[in-house]
Amino acid sequence: MDQETVRTICYLARLEIDQSKSEKIQKDLETIIDLISSLQTIDTSDVEPLYSPLEMTAFMHEDIEKSDNKKEKFLENAAASNEDYFLVPRVVE
Amino acid sequence: MTWETVIGLETHVQLSTKTKLFSRASTAFGASPNTNVNLIDCGLPGVLPSVNKEAFYKAIRFGMAVGAQINQTSLFDRKNYFYADLPKGYQITQMDLPIVLGGSIEIILDKLAKTINITRAHLEEDAGKSIHDEFDGFSAIDLNRAGTPLLEIVSEPEISSAKEAVAYMKAMHQLVTYLDVSDGNMAQGSLRCDANVSIRKKGAKELGTRTEIKNINSFKFIEKAINFEIKRQIKILENGEKVTQETRLYDSSKDETRPMRSKEFANDYRYFPEPDLLPVIISDEEIKKIRDEFPELPNEKETRYQKEFGLSAYDAQIIASSKPMADFFEAALQKTKNYSLLSNWLIGEISAYLNKEQIEIHESKLSADIVAMLINRIDDQTISGKIGKSIFEEMCANGSSPDEIIKSQGLEQISDDEAIEEIILTVINENPAQVEAYLAGKEKLFGFFVGQVMKLTEGKANPKTVNNILKDKLK
Amino acid sequence: MSIQFKSIVELRAMLDEKSISTSELIQESFELAKKYKELNCFITMNEESGTKKANAIDQNEKGSSWLSGIPLAQKDLFCTEGLRTTCSSKILSNFIPPYTATAVQKLEDAGSITIGKTNMDEFAMGSSNETSFFGNVHNPWKKGYVPGGSSGGSAAAVAAGIVPAATGTDTGGSIRQPAAHCGITGLKPTYGRISRWGMIAFASSLDQAGPLARTAEDCAILLNTMSGHDLNDTTSLSSDVPDFLENINQPIDGLKIGVIKEFNLSDLDPQVQACFEESKKAYEALGAQFIEISLPNISASVPTYYSIAPAECSSNLSRFDGVRFGHRAENTNDLNDLYIKSRSEGFGDEVKRRILIGTYALSAGYYDAYYKKAQQVRRLIKNDFDHAFQSVDVLMTPTSPNTAFEFGSKGTQNPVELYLEDLFTISSNLAGLPAISIPHGQVNSLPAGLQLIGNFLREDQLLNAAHIFQKNSDHHLAQPDLGDF
Numbered sequence A: 001m002d003q004e005t006v007r008t009i010c011y012l013a014r015l016e017i018d019q020s021k022s023e024k025i026q027k028d029l030e031t032i033i034d035l036i037s038s039l040q041t042i043d044t045s046d047v048e049p050l051y052s053p054l055e056m057t058a059f060m061h062e063d064i065e066k067s068d069n070k071k072e073k074f075l076e077n078a079a080a081s082n083e084d085y086f087l088v089p090r091v092v093e
Numbered sequence B: 001m002t003w004e005t006v007i008g009l010e011t012h013v014q015l016s017t018k019t020k021l022f023s024r025a026s027t028a029f030g031a032s033p034n035t036n037v038n039l040i041d042c043g044l045p046g047v048l049p050s051v052n053k054e055a056f057y058k059a060i061r062f063g064m065a066v067g068a069q070i071n072q073t074s075l076f077d078r079k080n081y082f083y084a085d086l087p088k089g090y091q092i093t094q095m096d097l098p099i100v101l102g103g104s105i106e107i108i109l110d111k112l113a114k115t116i117n118i119t120r121a122h123l124e125e126d127a128g129k130s131i132h133d134e135f136d137g138f139s140a141i142d143l144n145r146a147g148t149p150l151l152e153i154v155s156e157p158e159i160s161s162a163k164e165a166v167a168y169m170k171a172m173h174q175l176v177t178y179l180d181v182s183d184g185n186m187a188q189g190s191l192r193c194d195a196n197v198s199i200r201k202k203g204a205k206e207l208g209t210r211t212e213i214k215n216i217n218s219f220k221f222i223e224k225a226i227n228f229e230i231k232r233q234i235k236i237l238e239n240g241e242k243v244t245q246e247t248r249l250y251d252s253s254k255d256e257t258r259p260m261r262s263k264e265f266a267n268d269y270r271y272f273p274e275p276d277l278l279p280v281i282i283s284d285e286e287i288k289k290i291r292d293e294f295p296e297l298p299n300e301k302e303t304r305y306q307k308e309f310g311l312s313a314y315d316a317q318i319i320a321s322s323k324p325m326a327d328f329f330e331a332a333l334q335k336t337k338n339y340s341l342l343s344n345w346l347i348g349e350i351s352a353y354l355n356k357e358q359i360e361i362h363e364s365k366l367s368a369d370i371v372a373m374l375i376n377r378i379d380d381q382t383i384s385g386k387i388g389k390s391i392f393e394e395m396c397a398n399g400s401s402p403d404e405i406i407k408s409q410g411l412e413q414i415s416d417d418e419a420i421e422e423i424i425l426t427v428i429n430e431n432p433a434q435v436e437a438y439l440a441g442k443e444k445l446f447g448f449f450v451g452q453v454m455k456l457t458e459g460k461a462n463p464k465t466v467n468n469i470l471k472d473k474l475k
Numbered sequence C: 001m002s003i004q005f006k007s008i009v010e011l012r013a014m015l016d017e018k019s020i021s022t023s024e025l026i027q028e029s030f031e032l033a034k035k036y037k038e039l040n041c042f043i044t045m046n047e048e049s050g051t052k053k054a055n056a057i058d059q060n061e062k063g064s065s066w067l068s069g070i071p072l073a074q075k076d077l078f079c080t081e082g083l084r085t086t087c088s089s090k091i092l093s094n095f096i097p098p099y100t101a102t103a104v105q106k107l108e109d110a111g112s113i114t115i116g117k118t119n120m121d122e123f124a125m126g127s128s129n130e131t132s133f134f135g136n137v138h139n140p141w142k143k144g145y146v147p148g149g150s151s152g153g154s155a156a157a158v159a160a161g162i163v164p165a166a167t168g169t170d171t172g173g174s175i176r177q178p179a180a181h182c183g184i185t186g187l188k189p190t191y192g193r194i195s196r197w198g199m200i201a202f203a204s205s206l207d208q209a210g211p212l213a214r215t216a217e218d219c220a221i222l223l224n225t226m227s228g229h230d231l232n233d234t235t236s237l238s239s240d241v242p243d244f245l246e247n248i249n250q251p252i253d254g255l256k257i258g259v260i261k262e263f264n265l266s267d268l269d270p271q272v273q274a275c276f277e278e279s280k281k282a283y284e285a286l287g288a289q290f291i292e293i294s295l296p297n298i299s300a301s302v303p304t305y306y307s308i309a310p311a312e313c314s315s316n317l318s319r320f321d322g323v324r325f326g327h328r329a330e331n332t333n334d335l336n337d338l339y340i341k342s343r344s345e346g347f348g349d350e351v352k353r354r355i356l357i358g359t360y361a362l363s364a365g366y367y368d369a370y371y372k373k374a375q376q377v378r379r380l381i382k383n384d385f386d387h388a389f390q391s392v393d394v395l396m397t398p399t400s401p402n403t404a405f406e407f408g409s410k411g412t413q414n415p416v417e418l419y420l421e422d423l424f425t426i427s428s429n430l431a432g433l434p435a436i437s438i439p440h441g442q443v444n445s446l447p448a449g450l451q452l453i454g455n456f457l458r459e460d461q462l463l464n465a466a467h468i469f470q471k472n473s474d475h476h477l478a479q480p481d482l483g484d485f
Helices: A003-013 A019-041 A071-077 B053-066 B162-178 B220-240 B284-292 B299-308 B313-320 B323-332 B340-358 B370-377 B385-398 B402-409 B415-429 B431-442 B443-456 B461-473 C007-017 C024-037 C047-059 C104-110 C150-159 C174-183 C216-226 C272-284 C300-318 C336-347 C349-362 C368-387 C415-422 C426-431 C459-471
Strands: A087-090 B004-016 B079-080 B089-095 B104-109 B110-127 B129-135 B138-142 B151-155 B189-199 B211-216 B247-251 B256-259 C042-045 C072-077 C111-119 C165-169 C185-188 C209-213 C254-260 C289-293 C394-398 C435-443 C446-454
Touching: A003 A019, A003 B189, A003 C209, A003 C349, A019 C349, A019 C415, A071 B138, A071 B340, A087 C047, A087 C336, B004 B162, B004 B220, B004 C435, B053 B110, B053 B151, B053 B284, B079 C300, B089 B110, B104 B162, B104 B461, B110 B162, B129 C104, B162 B220, B162 B323, B189 B220, B189 C111, B247 B431, B284 C104, B284 C459, B299 B323, B299 C104, B313 B323, B313 B340, B323 B340, B323 B370, B340 B385, B370 B385, B370 B415, B385 C289, B402 C272, B415 B431, B415 B461, B431 B443, B443 B461, B443 C272, C007 C024, C024 C042, C024 C047, C024 C072, C024 C111, C042 C150, C047 C111, C072 C150, C104 C216, C150 C165, C150 C174, C165 C216, C174 C185, C174 C435, C185 C459, C209 C216, C216 C435, C272 C289, C272 C336, C272 C394, C272 C435, C272 C446, C272 C459, C289 C368, C300 C349, C300 C368, C300 C415, C300 C426, C300 C459, C336 C415, C368 C426, C368 C446, C394 C459, C446 C459
Parallel strands: B211 B247, C072 C111, C072 C165, C254 C289, C254 C394
Antiparallel strands: A087 B138, B004 B151, B004 B189, B079 B089, B104 B110, B110 B151, B129 B138, B189 B211, B247 B256, C042 C111, C165 C209, C185 C209, C185 C435, C394 C446, C435 C446
């Protein structure tokens, strides 16, 4: 795992690692990847991945409105908001 | 150097379900900000999605209409990226197993038909909206739209010009409104498209580098944006340079496309199957029900109107092409049997009025009942066609029924032979010079007499009766 | 009579006999929490609301249910409306949820009283409760020793007798392992048995809520209430919920218990092994039969888990972006800066590590090799279990390869060291199977736990086997000294 890869996945995850910790993180990540790479030796040809332990299918709901009515509570929880919107630093497209 | 344009369109159709794809918040347009937001739509910790059945039914109807394969087992996947209007930090979409695969749409341009194939169509949730310019230094986020069901329809790159792109979008618009899959209201964002445009030398096999123009929401802009982009790319290639693969936005005020702010790292969406949603299975019974309840499509209506109601091919095509118009026609048919008069009025006076006001028939004050009544009153000679036209104006303004107007303004046509004869005799007596001139051979003066009778009867005399009696008396 | 160390069954009797009122019971629970504050098991207390509810219950002298007036602690991973919920993270240190998790709601509707929210490993990521923003939890049996994780606070609160029971969550062993280290009983139900609505997600296909209590019987009482299909969680089972108390006293003659060959118990600490052998004998004496079972892919459990869980968590934790709730960094230049700073300031190191691994495992070019591969191995592991349950009723293992350890003694140099703590528990999460841990002795004066793994939907069998063991032994009655606290 090189520094470039670490930088990329940090950005994808929107995380930054302290300079002082970056070497250890890289080492930790390498150790964990070694651990999970051990699966490569197992033969999984023709094996369907198991994404959920349930052999069930989706329950779907009817198209009937049921509002939670919690606008104020949602906006209250935000670090920055006014009575109508969540606010973030201005985005330039 | 002859260049060839290759265009692929990704259309996002907002489904006309009452509630969102994964929550039961309302999808009603125009609500005050952040009120159509349930816990799920806000992406709060601990929330879980639940699938809206109706969204699947609408997607399947679309798939059936374009002759696509319906995947009775389909899956949802997560598309991971960060943006202010994406509350969970991922969008739930369908990657590997979409609900609809394949299909095609026929477009007609300059009387020539062309088939555009569809790669796939899948369900996904819409993001919220960000408003960038209203709050000093801040962008404001409204999550009303977050979670609204979208059907993303991907075409094969078989479109060759901006005009074809518009024809395709118009055909798409007609189809989704007809199927009651979407309200197709482009101004409200119900239908928008991303255009992938590339240029290559004519006859070349490989595709050129493409750019993607995002979120175009009107037919006019689609045509302009694509045309601009084609010109821009051709210029670059003619200069011996390469086109950069990028995402662009169309700026309608400047009529140009410009690149979106470039990102430092290309987005890796890290798709994986959505673990909070199990596979969706649509049963054979459900498929059968959707097929059985399938609405009649425009071309089927055209044929039927001609066969059952004797409309001309031209008239049938015009009425059938707009669902609101077709619905109106069919509703009016319950109340009147004079099909040809009805269709004449729809295509003539009524369409002219709607065009002037820039509205659709279901947005006007005209109801099928009152229009049918108008047709009947002309048909049964209660009023003349001419009086009908003036009544129509008032119907448009107030939605009042013809009977009401006729009664309150005393507009019944005078058809009584004796009454008309009396008035004719009055006109003849008062205009001896014209009578003499007419009898001497000035046949054109017939119209003068008719005019005079109409004046005295305030236009209410039955024209046919007037003609007959006048001819008789002017011998 | 003190309420400390009493089970739900015992407290129910006391309340019904009116030897104590609900208010007295709740007050004492709060007092115990204050007395043993040093354990650091609670992050937020619910005194005002709890006291009010206790008074109300005393006023309405209607017929009581099992849980009416019983004090419970809720793991701080469950959203509780109006009551701070932090997941032991700085990023949620001031989060007040606008709704309550279904599992908690059901317990409260049944009359229980939430005493407070318990400390845990940050976002449930850990096996020792050493990653909490609010500090470590002490094992009531030995100060300066870990209680296990991630439900360390819940386990400690029950072990110290502050509450008779608590809720926890288990993604790789987070109920069972702290239950084992703290000498109490903890149950992870079948995946889907309890609704995940309101349970802040770590790894969606592995997470499951469950009870921690002093006895299997108490666990059955809680499971009865917490279980059931929830329309808000479409991954919750629609199967009927049996009464888990109904057959709990059935004799276990002929019960077939499998011992997993590949776990090589002879490699374990000899004292841990000895405990296990004792328990085998105890079960044999109760009529059970032991059969050696092979689960050929079981040793792949830990790497499989550590490919899947971080991947799912990396996505589940993307919503913590500082925009709509939670910690937001100050003085940021633009949106990306806001994300990066808020998340980096808000998350601890273990959480960051897992998010990064998960991001990597899902990224283009690596997805097939890591995430998809792991889900394929997962199916092999599940198939092994399905096959095993054709010849046995339950499987038995030690809950953990060792007992509680000193703060900071594992995982600081190498994170994988701590991951291996979950060796015996992780596979049941991968397969979605129910499993229970019961105390079965002590090693160097620290509790050791015995694990039973059951077939899909067969919590009844586990509870029965556990209950009969407890009826015939007294390990679960041992109480920590608490002199150091």
